[in-house]
Amino acid sequence: MSDTRYPTPEAAEAAFYQAFEAADLAAMLTLWADDDTIACVHPGAPLLQGRYAVSESWRGILTDPGRMSIHTETLSRHVGDGMAVHVLHEHITLPGEETPRDPVMVTNVYRETPAGWRMVLHHASPVLRRNPEPEARATVH
Secondary structure, eight states, X not given: OOSOOOSSHHHHHHHHHHHHHHTOHHHHHHHBOSSTTOEEEOTTOOOEESHHHHHHHHHHHXXXXXXXXXXXXXXXXXXXXXXXXXXXXXXXXXXXXXXXXXXXXXXXXEEEETTEEEEEEEEEEEOOOXXXXXXXXXXXX
């Protein structure tokens, strides 16, 4: 386990997004719980369980060339009994793009450990866009 201590779930979350934007694999792996109870779901991808699978997925993501910009929008936060659940939107702008892509809905779960707060789940999926107006329906006479 790393000597880095995250005193709150918010501190762990800030470290997560700093590591994500900076493509810093070592920092990313530091904030995850150091056991096989962790899980991660990237948009459109299957469930990854355990330290090895989660670590390897981030290794692949963070070694891609180019750095993305991520802005988050917190939708809800719940803390109790040593667990914290944060639901938010990620607004990601890829290198060379001017505007963010459609938002990604994220659930981040943190657990309080003797070494501070650590991430145990990151689940991200695309937000389905709804048509702002109902589709025109054919009238039957």
